[in-house]
Amino acid sequence: MPIIYALVSKGSYVLVEMMAKTGNMSAIARKILLKVAHKEGKMSYTYDNYAFHYVVSGYLCFMCLTDYNFSQTVAFSFLLRAQRRFIDRYGQTLENINSYQYQDFGLLLKEMMADYSILSPERLERAKDDLRGTKVPVAQNIDRLLQRHEKSELLVDQVEKTPFVDDSLRSAQRHNPTMKKAPWYKNMLIWLIVIMVLLVIGIVCILVGCGGFTFKNCR
Structure with a gap:
């Protein structure tokens, strides 16, 4: 599953997140949020065999984690489409934030992750159309963003439950x-x-x- 994890936040406050595999990608994503969530723009940061991509516009940040070799163009197409759908549904200025109200969008995010993970010539062409006139940033090593003491080894389990691992399974593994x-x-x-x-x-x-x-x- 090339798109492993995705989140939407307002500033550094996570509104909704979805993951295709178990691991500590959520903790690392939050460290990145603290650095970038209040700066307009987009960027990709590589981390071993993975890459974090994000888009910040206004108060909102859209971020995903992919395999290192996954198309950067498709990753940003995914983020921009998620951004449009989120703003269409909730608006760009969010008040009275309550994470539970965004669970429905989490289901949509889950579907989009599975859809965009299937690369095809048609998908690549649509992604190029989405980014037409938009410059894709040159990916940087995450060392440029996080200090050594802030980094932790990214662990992603290979055990999946098609197409996504249940929260119930993760909970059972922790407590059983x-x-x-x-x-x-x-x-x-x-x-x-x-x-x-x-x-x-x-x-x-x-x-x-x-x-x-x-x-x-x-x-």
């Missing part, structure tokens, strides 16, 4: 010790099976070499 230990139990089961197979092979070899259960050849 059995789920956390599942990989350990799986490895232990594999080793037990391997040991049993080796024992069976060893016993068969001994029986064949000794002439069966009577062990007549080994006396």
